[in-house]
Amino acid sequence: MTDTALLRMEHVSKSFPGVQALDDVSLDVDYGEVLGLVGENGAGKSTLMKILSGVYQADSGTIHLNDQVVHIHNPHQGQQLGISIIYQEFNLMPNLSVMENVFVGRETGRFGFVNRGELRAQTRRLLDRLGVPLNPNAIVRDLSVAEQQMVEIAKALSLQVKVLVMDEPTSALSETEVNRLLGIMRDLKRDGMGVIFISHRLEEVLTICDRVTVLRDGHNAGTVDAKDASEDSLIRMMVGRSRSELFHSEERFEAEATAPLAEDFVLEVRGLSRQGTVMDEAAIVLDDVSFTLRRGEILGFAGLVGAGRTETVRAIFGADKYDRGEILIDGKLAKIASPIDAIEYGIGFVPEDRKAQGLVLSLNVRDNAALPSLLQLSRLGFVRRGVEMKAVTEYAQRLQIRTPSLEQLVLRLSGGNQQKVVIAKWLMRKPRILIMDEPTRGIDVGAKAEIYRLMNQLVESGVSIIMISSELPEVLAMSDRIVCMSRGRVTAILNHAEATPEVVMRYCTLQPGQEYASPVPEGGIAP
């Protein structure tokens, strides 16, 4: 740690009701340095950055900028001090032009009239500095995600920013776009700016960053020089255990190597297609999606945000409509018009947003767990409390749901225990097919390991799992096969052995019109 650091955050702690989000966390960024900030979901990265930008106030700890202690009470103050954050979800106004977005609230001009010529010239200078050929008059809504990101960066530059924080800037970008962004980051670095780069893509972190600070469950897990670190060593720091200790899937794959899974298809999807969203009726959401699911396998779905993975599984579960396509269960055409039908066929669905779609937060653990099974648990319309209690208790113990009682409101449980309640409610139905959309999003490492272990047990007992995950290590470690999707299409179905991060990412960023590179995906695609 140098004494003349651009930014130092020291001994920062922050708690929310029931959660110690940050506990004595420190980091520093030097002039012209890119610092990587990594950690699992819920490790405290976002909270730390929100304290830096003034959205939250730390309970204790100090922030030094150019060796001056600063107090940042709100985001406006943060901006004035030269701290700018580009969030995952952009803060742009889609209906306004590029230049209006860059200079929003700071339009130059007199008597309340905006001097558009001046605005345009300034915006163009900023965009030129970034080497982006964007028209300042273009409407933001019409831009691609990558271009919108450039607008955000231009906005930050216009604010005379000293410290630029980028939260997951590459998660929705293609490979070329990522490379261009990394190039821009190098330029900013050369100009003496300090950049904090938050990313799940460890490969990029190691490429662009000088040092990497790792957070784990709200603590500092260490800071390392990027040149001395590897993806494996970072993961170990992030989760506090090795990959095999986390996923517990190696034995399963060893067993399957000697005794491969039979071609016993419980589910077959053929030509699933859907057009139109609320925003854009002509958009192609699903384009001829076909795949199979074998008994006792985990089929991983990889892809960028908006690739159509969630839309695919929601269509299978009867939660969304689709225009064309067939769904076969045990080789027979299945008519699934609503979740009620899907549940009849033995399908369970753990949705991506457990609070909005998975749980009734105003009800307790028992009510939530029993919700899909009430018919089985009642007689003449009356719920049999004793039977219900026994059933829920059994699954709560099996899943190690940590709650003072089953009468506790699910609202008060931690994220990991909430997720276990969602899983429990489907296990109580003894599903044959379990769809899990981002099953470990935002939960602590301990709960993650427990959920992985459970998934391994389930497939060994013959349940088939479809797992959507945006965490590449998770998809790679857990899946028997991986379906790669891009822009509503299946671009490849890869076997466990042939799936490497590079291959999966390449297929997940494949543009329409581009062809598969080798290897030709094996099996699974229906005729």
Place this chain on the structure above:
Amino acid sequence: MTASSASPQRAGTPEGGKRADPLTVMSRFGAFVFLIVLCVVFTILEPAFVSTTNIFNVLRQVSIYGLLAIGMTFVILTGGIDLSIGSLLALSGLVGAAVYKGGTGLLSAGTAGQAHGYGLLAAVGAAVLVGLTGGLLQGFAVSKLRVPAFIVTLGGLSIFRGLSLVFTQGQPISTFPPEYSYWGQGLIGPVPIPVIVFLTFAVLATIVLRYTRYGRHIYAIGGNQEASRLSGLNVSRLLLSVYLITGFFAGLSGFLLSSRLNSAEVIAGVGYELTVIAGVVIGGTSLFGGEGSIFGTVVGVVLIGVLNNGLTLIDVSPYYQQIIVGIIIVLAVYLDQLVKRRRR
């Protein structure tokens, strides 16, 4: 996250203390405590308040509101609202009375007991059927056509009142023989019959909401409609059902009110929806759905009745009574919000 994983709690044990958070207790029983306090205060100021006559007088006054409020609780638990109940009550009462008399007031005025009517059972049946039909139509619009309940029932409020006017050209249907007026005016022992009807349905509704699968489903779709749909609940059928329930109670109340007043009036039930919603909300049922109880609703409507009765007894102007009820509604909802904010 650290809080729960660090503490050595046993996994999934059904026992363990239900921690009673004082604010939650306040929101659940606050109205009840307030009701007791009110009764004590009124008794001190005016001892006649606790006379048997007065107590049953209050209860009889609230029993129509109470019946409507039971239905309204189901609707509000799902996150909906029904503004049409007062109008639907009037229409049901008129149709029931017309069936009883064998014609509307225009044809049979002054011919009580002489026209060719269809008997009491047919009258009650007709009133309830009108209520159910109104509820079915509105429930269809809410659950299948996805028109917001507020809009649908605001339309219903106007439509049913208009139908009542068209049906009788604005004339009341009055003067019934004792077999008809008995149900609104009669007593069993010291207890007025509408009070018995109200409390019976309150008990039934409590059982349904607490112990049946249907009741669980109502709380679930009110708490999170999307999660309920993804759990295999038939959300649109459940939504439809609650408007049938309010329709049923509007129909039944329409009969009871015409019986009590010995007249079915076009203007019957005007403004009832607001008193009823007020009672439900004061009783702790969340307007956002998912939380509330019949017990709370009973307390809520009784509280409004006691306030009006007590304030009249101690000679407070009716003008002030409205102001006081209004303040209490706002306070009740504020308390509800306070509890929710604390939880998150």
